[in-house]
Amino acid sequence: MKVRMQGVGRNVPRDMNMGGTLIMCGSNDFRETAQNDMTVVTLCRVKNKFEGDEHHHFYFKAFVDSVEIWRDAIDNIEQFLRDGKTVLVHCIHGRDRTGGVVYALLRRDGLTHGEAKQEMYRMRPRRAIEWRKILEDRKDFHEKLI
Numbered sequence: 001m002k003v004r005m006q007g008v009g010r011n012v013p014r015d016m017n018m019g020g021t022l023i024m025c026g027s028n029d030f031r032e033t034a035q036n037d038m039t040v041v042t043l044c045r046v047k048n049k050f051e052g053d054e055h056h057h058f059y060f061k062a063f064v065d066s067v068e069i070w071r072d073a074i075d076n077i078e079q080f081l082r083d084g085k086t087v088l089v090h091c092i093h094g095r096d097r098t099g100g101v102v103y104a105l106l107r108r109d110g111l112t113h114g115e116a117k118q119e120m121y122r123m124r125p126r127r128a129i130e131w132r133k134i135l136e137d138r139k140d141f142h143e144k145l146i
Contacts, residue, residue: 012123013086017109020081024102024124026094039085041077043097054085062096067144074104074145081105095127099134104145113139 011033013023025033027046034040036052045059058073060066080087091097099120106116117135121128135142 010124010126012125014106014119014123016081016105018078018081019084021086022077022081022089022102022105022123023086024089024094024098026090026098027092029094030090033090034088035086037086038088039080041073041080041087041089042091043073043089043101044091046092056080060097062091065141067141070100070104070145074101074108077101077105078108093127094124095130096134099127099131100138100142100145103135103142107143107146113143 010029011023011025013021015021023033023038027044034050034052038052039054039056040050040052042055042057043059056076058076060069060073064070077087077089089098089101102120102123103116106119107113111119117131120131120135
């Protein structure tokens with residue numbers, strides 16, 4: 001039986017149309033967000049200590065423009081979601097890599113550019129101001145990830 005989360009720490013999960021639940025954080029709020037039954041995906045060099053069973057690591061630099069590297073992480077996360085998992089995506093700040101990956105997943109889930117931005121602001125409000133700039137500046141690149 002899937003337990004519906006109301007919010008984990010300061011971050012809000014999203015039940016995806018493709019299946020599963022998506023949530024994001026950074027290293028500073030990882031402990032308060034991560035739960036043992038989550039599938040954790042780390043996008044940075046540093047792997048936070050996690051007591052759960054499933055932890056995947058896809059490291060790449062924040063502003064690398066290799067579509068293939070980003071898509072590898074996105075495709076794997078999409079499959080975890082389609083398998084019905086609750087997936088926690090994080091990097092150091094939960095902003096650049098996490099933001100780009102989650103944006104692409106939301107777009108693949110059927111949201112428009114504007115809807116995906118608004119959903120990201122809702123899911124992780126502490127990054128909304130930064131994402132307004134990042135998502136516009138990197139829009140062309142992020143659209144290639146869909």
